Amino acid sequence: MNAIVTDIVGGAVADHTRNINAFIRATHFDHPTLVLDRSIVAEQYDALKLGLGRANIHYAVKANPAREILEVLIAKGSHFDAASRGEIELCLSLGAAPSDISFGNTVKRASDIAFAHQAGLTIFAADAEEELEKIAENAPDAEVYIRLIVDASEADWPLTRKFGCARDKALGLLAYATNLGLRPVGFSFHVGSQTRRAEMWRTTLDQVADVWRAAQNAGYVLDLLNIGGGFPAFYGEAIQHPTAYAAEVMAQVTARFGDVARIMAEPGRGMVAEAGMIAAEVLLVSRKSDNDMHRWVYLDIGKFSGLAETMDEAIRYQFVTDRDHEDMGPCILAGPSCDSADVLYEKKLIGLPLGLRSGDKVIIRNCGAYTSSYSSVGFNGFPPLDVVVI
Amino acid sequence: MNAIVTDIVGGAVADHTRNINAFIRATHFDHPTLVLDRSIVAEQYDALKLGLGRANIHYAVKANPAREILEVLIAKGSHFDAASRGEIELCLSLGAAPSDISFGNTVKRASDIAFAHQAGLTIFAADAEEELEKIAENAPDAEVYIRLIVDASEADWPLTRKFGCARDKALGLLAYATNLGLRPVGFSFHVGSQTRRAEMWRTTLDQVADVWRAAQNAGYVLDLLNIGGGFPAFYGEAIQHPTAYAAEVMAQVTARFGDVARIMAEPGRGMVAEAGMIAAEVLLVSRKSDNDMHRWVYLDIGKFSGLAETMDEAIRYQFVTDRDHEDMGPCILAGPSCDSADVLYEKKLIGLPLGLRSGDKVIIRNCGAYTSSYSSVGFNGFPPLDVVVI
Numbered sequence: 001m002n003a004i005v006t007d008i009v010g011g012a013v014a015d016h017t018r019n020i021n022a023f024i025r026a027t028h029f030d031h032p033t034l035v036l037d038r039s040i041v042a043e044q045y046d047a048l049k050l051g052l053g054r055a056n057i058h059y060a061v062k063a064n065p066a067r068e069i070l071e072v073l074i075a076k077g078s079h080f081d082a083a084s085r086g087e088i089e090l091c092l093s094l095g096a097a098p099s100d101i102s103f104g105n106t107v108k109r110a111s112d113i114a115f116a117h118q119a120g121l122t123i124f125a126a127d128a129e130e131e132l133e134k135i136a137e138n139a140p141d142a143e144v145y146i147r148l149i150v151d152a153s154e155a156d157w158p159l160t161r162k163f164g165c166a167r168d169k170a171l172g173l174l175a176y177a178t179n180l181g182l183r184p185v186g187f188s189f190h191v192g193s194q195t196r197r198a199e200m201w202r203t204t205l206d207q208v209a210d211v212w213r214a215a216q217n218a219g220y221v222l223d224l225l226n227i228g229g230g231f232p233a234f235y236g237e238a239i240q241h242p243t244a245y246a247a248e249v250m251a252q253v254t255a256r257f258g259d260v261a262r263i264m265a266e267p268g269r270g271m272v273a274e275a276g277m278i279a280a281e282v283l284l285v286s287r288k289s290d291n292d293m294h295r296w297v298y299l300d301i302g303k304f305s306g307l308a309e310t311m312d313e314a315i316r317y318q319f320v321t322d323r324d325h326e327d328m329g330p331c332i333l334a335g336p337s338c339d340s341a342d343v344l345y346e347k348k349l350i351g352l353p354l355g356l357r358s359g360d361k362v363i364i365r366n367c368g369a370y371t372s373s374y375s376s377v378g379f380n381g382f383p384p385l386d387v388v389v390i
Numbered sequence: 391m392n393a394i395v396t397d398i399v400g401g402a403v404a405d406h407t408r409n410i411n412a413f414i415r416a417t418h419f420d421h422p423t424l425v426l427d428r429s430i431v432a433e434q435y436d437a438l439k440l441g442l443g444r445a446n447i448h449y450a451v452k453a454n455p456a457r458e459i460l461e462v463l464i465a466k467g468s469h470f471d472a473a474s475r476g477e478i479e480l481c482l483s484l485g486a487a488p489s490d491i492s493f494g495n496t497v498k499r500a501s502d503i504a505f506a507h508q509a510g511l512t513i514f515a516a517d518a519e520e521e522l523e524k525i526a527e528n529a530p531d532a533e534v535y536i537r538l539i540v541d542a543s544e545a546d547w548p549l550t551r552k553f554g555c556a557r558d559k560a561l562g563l564l565a566y567a568t569n570l571g572l573r574p575v576g577f578s579f580h581v582g583s584q585t586r587r588a589e590m591w592r593t594t595l596d597q598v599a600d601v602w603r604a605a606q607n608a609g610y611v612l613d614l615l616n617i618g619g620g621f622p623a624f625y626g627e628a629i630q631h632p633t634a635y636a637a638e639v640m641a642q643v644t645a646r647f648g649d650v651a652r653i654m655a656e657p658g659r660g661m662v663a664e665a666g667m668i669a670a671e672v673l674l675v676s677r678k679s680d681n682d683m684h685r686w687v688y689l690d691i692g693k694f695s696g697l698a699e700t701m702d703e704a705i706r707y708q709f710v711t712d713r714d715h716e717d718m719g720p721c722i723l724a725g726p727s728c729d730s731a732d733v734l735y736e737k738k739l740i741g742l743p744l745g746l747r748s749g750d751k752v753i754i755r756n757c758g759a760y761t762s763s764y765s766s767v768g769f770n771g772f773p774p775l776d777v778v779v780i
Contacts, residue, residue: 060728061771062727062728062729062769062770062771065768065771082771083727083728083770083771084726084770084771084772085771086768086770086771086772086773087770087771088771089771090771104728105726105727105728105770106674107673107674107688107724107726108673109671109673109690109726110748110749127676127678128674128675128676128677129676130674130675130676130747130748131674131676134674134748149678161678162686162724162730162732162733163728163730164678165676165678165679166678166679166680166682168679168680168681169677169678169679169680172680193730281499283497283498283499284496284497284518284520284521284524285518285520286517286518286519286520286521286555287518287559288517288539288551288554288555288556288559289555289556289558289559290556290558290559290562291558292556296552298497300499304698304764308694311701311731334497334552336474336495336497336499337452337473337495338450338452338473338494338495338553339452340552340553340583341701342552343552357520358500358520358524359500372767373766373767373768373769373770374694374766374769375766375767376763376764376765376766376767377762377763377765377766377767377774378455378476378763379452379763379764380452380473380474380476380477380495380763381451381452381455381472381473381474381475381476381477381478381479381480382474382476383476384767
């Protein structure tokens, strides 16, 4: 096929990426470039919001902090989840209301908490005593939610234990927050990145509901449940339509938590991944040995210039070339830097045209999330990933 | 100890880092900051050059492209190995002679080869037919050296098969280069990053010498041997003094290759790692569960803001705090971003003071190589790693 294949999402066919595709095909790029279509972000917000219903969307800014994306979401009425002072300043500078921004990083610099408090933010995440102490000192009276560790074995990219506290500490942290003069209002969790089907939330929601009930039984009045992210993007394996997915998640939430006053959802990848494609180029096709089974294909973009999520081959991007109607064969895919770790896919090979050669254009699909902001400042002297918003 | 412990290198004791240490202790940093001491770079150049003798040092710019470092090295008479057009432009802008810069990336954009040729560069690396074709087209008459894959099992961080060709292709590529009108002048290889003792070069040099002799027997006149990098830095395990190390490597080279007209060596890490320390801060110390054996310590710097080489816990940095005279205990070390992959050391724990807490300053030793340039442009809204040169 010479054209971008259309997405098959929940059985429906959508070719919402045709504008990006046309733009990339009509444009010459000197460097790898992420092309984002703001209309896809707007559509995805509407689709998710329709399914999420009464839940507030707090877009996870870290997924893609492009100003044009944030402006679209502010206009739509989205709320925001910020990881740092830098992200808070960015949202505020574009007109987001401070009360619509949560400071969701459980590891915050004390002076950044003070800044956020002064700026008018009222909701902070925590998973440890010392974090609560910093919040109490720098944002007295703030609302806090406690992040829980959950077992998230069904996600494509399960999270480590880096964030959250175990259940045995959860109630103690609520009590500690109260003693510090804070207002503990609920819990948060993360089901795991790229959780492809809504039914995969079940076990996690059961775990969180157990803690929620234990807290209620202990007399805590909880009114905030933050269901985090995990909303998937299409990387080759079928996913549900975002509205159906979100509605099914919310039905499971309601079945377990009833009519909680405030529900927050933090889609990041699920909001923007499908709104962007990277225009890249083949730099070299080679074989290491005369007997080599596989080709090596080197692109002008790699692990240190935007494709960091190929780490451990976790996220498997899809590649489109002008030769996709020709015979295909497996290859190892690598980036352009003089770094032996800059290999994208080697354990599970990528099928690419046998005729592929240096200078050929490659479109990498669904790259709108976790690419441009991961890009290095200039590793090997390569400039950071260019971003163009259409 | 309250002061930086002194390096024990090859049995000798050197406290060449006292100026950085004093600067960090006297300075307040708002963000993690890499402090580089240019006098250590100058000393290290002299020490390596003394051992390398007739070999030309081509500093691997990618290890740290700070202008002040390049200026010191230009003044010393160093040559440079560039990975990209960006690095070539940087070296030229600071006064390096084009004939002193090699374009050592085996994966080059065709237009960058043309730029380099126009700028006066004459030596290019290649490991595949298509790369030779690009060089022949864009830099006719250029000198090329062929990079070989070697087995480098003794390095702390062995390289993948990303770079180089197998031995069965080496002579064929020399012939192909000749047919294309290029001047094939020799071979290059890389013994593996952080090869701690010179004796570990033995097997690799034997392999390369086999290919070298085969090429000579086939009638090729070779006059360039590029022995690449691999020169180690001190990360806690004893290493030889750089002069002794380099001299021993050169003795092995001479024993195998005789009086080759031109020898290139490309230290990067070995030139600059020990010239820099990062001033960082503890953001949070916590336990995930009441029964947790280990603490989690979160710093304000992580995998995406400069410490990318903690990937797979490959490089083990050393940490110094003001509490190092207190009781110590093992902990998991993590970065500040909302990314579950941003964990620095978890499989092999790090010993840190039991009294460590949020706000404490942490000095990370020997961070002058492969840190600042790996830093992301702004993942999670955190600014790139600051760099200060003293």
